[in-house]
Amino acid sequence: MMKEQVIITKVNIKLQGERKHFQIKLPKDTKYIIGVEYGGRLLTKSDGPVVQPAPKEAPKVEAIQDVLVHLVATSSGKESRTLFKRNQLIGELKLQSCEEANWFYAADVFANDANLDYADYSKSGFPINDFTHGNKKTEEIVKVDAESTIIQGWYLDALGKSQKMDIQYEVTVYVWINVEE
């Protein structure tokens, strides 16, 4: 019988632009790698605005006006400034199995979704944050043989580089596997 398990690996980043190679060891009875997801934690306090959760602020009239301006401009076919915000890129994560050539997983690691409040025209008093309005997290599905039981990992920092300072944080890589019982 097959059973699902998750292997958790932490990658610590201390320097801006830091590049890390790491290995993930899988149990010997692993049959397949079936999914990958990531998380993370900020270890040092940062004054940068990007890694802070969205501020809890009262609704503003200007915000509603912004939306209206955007809607009017869009419907009239004119190009306008967009309210769509860029997500903060934290880094790049890549994983390679020893079985096959090339990466089997490559992802841009992003911080919170900066556009959770996009198209919320109410702008009501309930502040929108990842922890209140976030979607359910699920792993990204992959299917890779896991006979060699080692995964090579590579991570490149982008957060420290973009902020031009050393930010200490931890990226957690979750590798879901199928294990034969």
Place this chain on the structure above:
Amino acid sequence: MLKAVKKRFDIKITQANSTVSDTFELEKNIVKVHGVLVTSDKDDLLYYRGTQKIEINKEEFFPDNYESKLLMSGINVTPKQRYYDIGGVAPGNGRVQLTYKDLDDGRTVFTPYRVSLYLDCEMEDEL
């Protein structure tokens, strides 16, 4: 007859960077556990600081350091889909162990909070 029931178990986190473990018991007439969900009265602290291990019948479903944010669902998720599906597990001895670890995160300031573990179960109406 089988019916769906939701169970809730709470633990209190009173100190920063501490680990709190508790074991809860399910009723004998619960035959399956379908889903898991964690919430808190201060959901930002749970989201940024929390990790947990969850065992049912001594079988580990989520290992140490599994982040709580991965088991949370916001109000944008439809109520019927909020639970993390673990696929109809037999509860065995009915013991559910939650080991929760609070860890500092640069984005939050600690204040005591509650962590709630919800289980989506299937129960036999009569024993």
